[in-house]
Amino acid sequence: MSRNGLVTASAAIVLALSAVDRAPAQDAVKIGLILPMTGQQASTGRQIDAAVRLYVQQNGANVAGKKVEVILKDDGAVPDNTKRLAQELIVNDKVAFIAGFGVTPAALAAAPLATQAKVPEVIMAAGTSIITERSPYIVRTSFTLPQSSVIIADWAVKNGIRKVVSIVSDYAPGIDSETSFKERFTAAGGQLVEAIRVPFQNPDFAPFLQRARDAQPDAIFVFVPSGQGGAFVKQFAERGLDKAGIKLIGPGDVTDDDLLNGMGDAVIGAVTAHLYSAAHPSDINKAFVAAFKKANAGMRPNFMAVGGYDGMHLIYAALKKTNGATEGDALVGAMKGMAWESPRGPISIDPETRDIVQNIYVRKVEKVGNELYNVEFATFEAVKDPAKAAKK
Ligand code: PHB
Secondary structure: OOHHHHHHHHHHHHHHHHOOOOOOOOOOEEEEEEEOOOOOOHHHHHHHHHHHHHHHHHHOOEEOOEEEEEEEEEOOOOHHHHHHHHHHHHHOOOOOEEEEOOOHHHHHHHHHHHHHHOOOEEEOOOOOHHHHHHOOOEEEOOOOHHHHHHHHHHHHHHOOOOEEEEEEEOOHHHHHHHHHHHHHHHHOOOEEEEEEEEOOOOOOOHHHHHHHHHOOOOEEEEEOOOOOHHHHHHHHHHOOOOOOOOEEEEEOOOOOOOOHHHOOHHHOOOEEEEOOOOOOOOHHHHHHHHHHHHHOOOOOOOHHHHHHHHHHHHHHHHHHHOOOOOOHHHHHHHHOOOEEEEOOEEEEEOOOOOOEEEEEEEEEEEEEOOEEEEEEEEEEEEEOOHHHHHHO
16 A cells, blocks of 8 residues: 555544544543653653653542543654554544653644544643644643743843854754744844754764854854753863853753753853743642652653643643543633643643643753752743744
């Protein structure tokens, strides 16, 4: 069968089953959780899986009279795997939700299946703006790269940074961060002297950092996906960029809480804009961090973990609102406009775009006691995805 034939045939299977009731009254409500548990993005899988388990442990496995069952599948962040697993979960396991999605290509690969089967797709990690536009069944609890990139652009201009080199991972979220930073920064008079893109797979940052250093910028704007920040900062220091007085700025993926403590003193002073810091000073977050560490041998939760935790909250709250009904349109309808207090601060789901609205914090890496933290010092409230706002 040709590739197109295969796609059509598999779509037909999903279509045929889309009308079947996915959860007869007494049955479990199943959540298909697709995450990279192995490979380069495995830290994202580990964080989200831990957060999902914590949420269920804290809130019980029964919602609206139904038992919740999470089925975890490892896609290794490979979109062909994501698609196959999403299809199996929908057709064979009859899940009421697909959730997770550690990288943008994985989230996009599942989108047509969500549409055909009318199954809500809860994005807990991936951050490219367009994802939510790819299916009316997609709802996001993570973030978009433009949300934080425009805010760090504003901060840079206000703080005397005039000349920047950007270094981004060469795939969709990297392009999103580069584009939104560049637009905002240059419109305010800043100069982006070079826009460098590095391979997504196993990047060697050294030659790119050398090029960046040679351009003598005030700062380097960087986006690398969660999990790559440690290697980036190590090479930043090895190439002497910190000693040369070049600042490190960007969205907060690079100073990921999961790896931050191992990055060493070269990262102190890095200023990033992001949705979450483990040091966020709310009572809810203090309790979340303590419970997460207790359940996971001291592991510190990062921004991916809160995306997973909040994704579970959204699923539970939607089921409560539908009284346990699992029809996809009803669930997505219930999710639209939902608002609650997350460990990251107040958040809501934009009823028009199904994307997350959240505070973005400007933070600086500091040593607190013996540990490194992203210490928040400015808050921008209820930020919508600027890339979508710009299209209107
Ligand atoms: C993505 O692939 O969308 C992605 C992954 C990791 C990040 C941000 C975005 O830290």
